[in-house]
Amino acid sequence: MTNALLDQTLAAAKAENRAALIGYLPAGFPTVAGAAQAVQALIDGGADVVEIGLPHSDPVLDGATIQTADDIALRGGVRTKDVLETIRTVTAANPTVPVLCMTYWNPVDRYGQARFAADLAAAGGAGCILPDLPVEEADEWLAAAAEQGLATVFVVAPSSRDERLAVITAKGTGFVYAAAVMGVTGTRAQVGDMAEDLVARTRATTELPVCVGLGVSNAVQAAEVAAFADGVIVGSAFVQRILDASSPEAGYAAVRELTAELAQGVRKR
Amino acid sequence: MSDVTSVPDARGYFGAYGGRFIPEALVAAVEQVADEYEKAKADPAFAAELNTLLKDYTGRPSPLTDVHRFSAEAGGARILLKREDLNHTGSHKINNVLGQALLTRRMGKTRLIAETGAGQHGVATATAAALFGMDCTIYMGEVDTQRQALNVARMRMLGAEVVPVKSGSRTLKDAINEAFRDWVANVDSTHYLFGTVAGPHPFPMMVRDFHRVIGQEARAQVLDRTGKLPDAVVACVGGGSNAMGVFYDFIPDAGVRLIGIEAAGEGVETPKHAATLTKGDPGVLHGSRTYVLQDEDGQTIESHSISAGLDYPGVGPEHAFLKDSGRAEYRPCTDADAMEALRLLSRTEGIIPAIESSHALAGALKLGRELGPDAVILVNLSGRGDKDMHTAAQYFGLLDDSAADAAGGAK
Ligand SMILES: Cc1ncc(COP(=O)(O)O)c(C=O)c1O
Numbered sequence: 087m088t089n090a091l092l093d094q095t096l097a098a099a100k101a102e103n104r105a106a107l108i109g110y111l112p113a114g115f116p117t118v119a120g121a122a123q124a125v126q127a128l129i130d131g132g133a134d135v136v137e138i139g140l141p142h143s144d145p146v147l148d149g150a151t152i153q154t155a156d157d158i159a160l161r162g163g164v165r166t167k168d169v170l171e172t173i174r175t176v177t178a179a180n181p182t183v184p185v186l187c188m189t190y191w192n193p194v195d196r197y198g199q200a201r202f203a204a205d206l207a208a209a210g211g212a213g214c215i216l217p218d219l220p221v222e223e224a225d226e227w228l229a230a231a232a233e234q235g236l237a238t239v240f241v242v243a244p245s246s247r248d249e250r251l252a253v254i255t256a257k258g259t260g261f262v263y264a265a266a267v268m269g270v271t272g273t274r275a276q277v278g279d280m281a282e283d284l285v286a287r288t289r290a291t292t293e294l295p296v297c298v299g300l301g302v303s304n305a306v307q308a309a310e311v312a313a314f315a316d317g318v319i320v321g322s323a324f325v326q327r328i329l330d331a332s333s334p335e336a337g338y339a340a341v342r343e344l345t346a347e348l349a350q351g352v353r354k355r
Numbered sequence: 356m357s358d359v360t361s362v363p364d365a366r367g368y369f370g371a372y373g374g375r376f377i378p379e380a381l382v383a384a385v386e387q388v389a390d391e392y393e394k395a396k397a398d399p400a401f402a403a404e405l406n407t408l409l410k411d412y413t414g415r416p417s418p419l420t421d422v423h424r425f426s427a428e429a430g431g432a433r434i435l436l437k438r439e440d441l442n443h444t445g446s447h448k449i450n451n452v453l454g455q456a457l458l459t460r461r462m463g464k465t466r467l468i469a470e471t472g473a474g475q476h477g478v479a480t481a482t483a484a485a486l487f488g489m490d491c492t493i494y495m496g497e498v499d500t501q502r503q504a505l506n507v508a509r510m511r512m513l514g515a516e517v518v519p520v521k522s523g524s525r526t527l528k529d530a531i532n533e534a535f536r537d538w539v540a541n542v543d544s545t546h547y548l549f550g551t552v553a554g555p556h557p558f559p560m561m562v563r564d565f566h567r568v569i570g571q572e573a574r575a576q577v578l579d580r581t582g583k584l585p586d587a588v589v590a591c592v593g594g595g596s597n598a599m600g601v602f603y604d605f606i607p608d609a610g611v612r613l614i615g616i617e618a619a620g621e622g623v624e625t626p627k628h629a630a631t632l633t634k635g636d637p638g639v640l641h642g643s644r645t646y647v648l649q650d651e652d653g654q655t656i657e658s659h660s661i662s663a664g665l666d667y668p669g670v671g672p673e674h675a676f677l678k679d680s681g682r683a684e685y686r687p688c689t690d691a692d693a694m695e696a697l698r699l700l701s702r703t704e705g706i707i708p709a710i711e712s713s714h715a716l717a718g719a720l721k722l723g724r725e726l727g728p729d730a731v732i733l734v735n736l737s738g739r740g741d742k743d744m745h746t747a748a749q750y751f752g753l754l755d756d757s758a759a760d761a762a763g764g765a766k
Contacts, residue, residue, distance in 0.1 A: 143523065143654040144640065146535045147378050153522055166652045191376055192639045196653030218378050218639075222366065243380035245542065250382065268380055269540040 105312035110321030112139035114164025131345025140189035149272030177210025184212035203230035213237030255292035274301035308351030367556020372672035424703035429723025432730040446738030454565035456483035472527035473664030474506025476550030481515035491515035496526035551594025552671030555642030566600025595671035597737035616718035618660035619687030629658035709738035
């Protein structure tokens, strides 16, 4: 089962002969109340799809920038129900923008898989990205997600062998998240040359769009990735803009500006 | 009981616990470890080389010591200590490290990384890196680098890089997070030499297997010494490696109670403890499903213990399985009781135990009083206390003009 809005959005970008721009920000950041505004800035700047992160105490796959944001969010008291509420606020204001929840597995496990899927769908969410849930452990979740019309996006890595790519893409829906580098989230000077090869190997196993994330932070890199991928995923660069800003409002403006630059980048393939 | 000892299954599950909850970037590396371990197990040369190291480098078999004066304080029950503190580097950790270091060489990798709490696993890993000519980076929570400063110096002396981890609780949990981040980025050259029976499959099984020698030796030694099996085997549980090592060969012996002692910090009725099996709930942390100290939302709760090596909000999945199946029992022990046991063993036997191991000793004192003078209790003395003298000196006021108070144990 898949999510129609997400599929249509990615197909529309493809029809325009461009890559989609996918923006990430964690819920609860910079504050529980301000998170929806931060995400709105992504959308106003031109993001096609947004990912709202569920902050976690142990973000093993995140570098210093998103760790800091998660810390701020958790110290600010963000709860799982607040994450769902932020998603609800964003989807209510932007019914044509697919909103995914990006989360480590334990919070979903703790909430209850079926209950999380139902509540995410009720909040208007389009699906989940689950970076530490391997396909081997995902059957129960996949059934719950399918029942609610949610997409489940799996991550593939440069270290994934071809046979394994086929196993992963057979179970995933929406799109495939290709990690550009071996490493954690964070901005990087170079996107790396492993991404293109990984996208090609992934495409050989699936019709799903393949979107690339990890390390992309500016329009030039976005254009580079857009040349071979269906979508460009950016997270840490947005978080950094908010961390660097003198006020939340200045942060949202900076996010809007960066999104607009990146949106031009993904149209320059 | 064969159903207990044959675990885990092919997917790494001990009943409902274990598995492999890891990012895709690490799947190939973890599968490589599992494959190489299976090959090594089938290779007599691997066992031969490991056994030679255990004998000539570590000093195995470790002795079994009758502690008569200490036993008198335990209701007269006969307490036997398995002396892992006498291993080279000063704890049980070296058993697993040498096994995994040999495996690393077989995989053609040249760099070891590890997490450490008390610093004993870090020291053991740095030692193996020196012995095998490998690069070595150790992640250690900043709090732990302060309370176990001696071990930081030892690791650096051995040529390892020690990275103080400043995120989260700045203890063992966060050191593990940071080691995983390093591994994801450097997996081609690097083996993550995980230091306890937690983590993704095959680590819980493999680390247990490398420590199994503790229980194999001890079982034969106790039989030889006393003519029977012990009534109980007691070990401290942080992640649970020394406990799994000493427990494992006793699992089929239904008459032998297996008792793990968790760190209760300031008390399990307070928020400041590390008693994961006593107070936690099933969840996923650091690659496996197990008991976790977590809040309603599945966020990990920071643990607290005077002992850096037990200050961890997770626990190995096989312990979760042994708890649920009833084959093992898990009890909490406070900082205060552990420190009292540390002092008692020092004063009655001339053996200064690690604070981690002191939790097991405190558990044995209590158990001995419950079981009475006919009981034989095997305690795994997992490490020696040199590294803890700073904490002990502060706790008991051992230095300068406060030294006089020490005899009375004044805090
Ligand atoms: C002496 C000693 N005992 C016990 C432990 C706890 O680890 P585990 O529960 O894996 O045996 C440590 C860990 O640092 C240790 O140094």
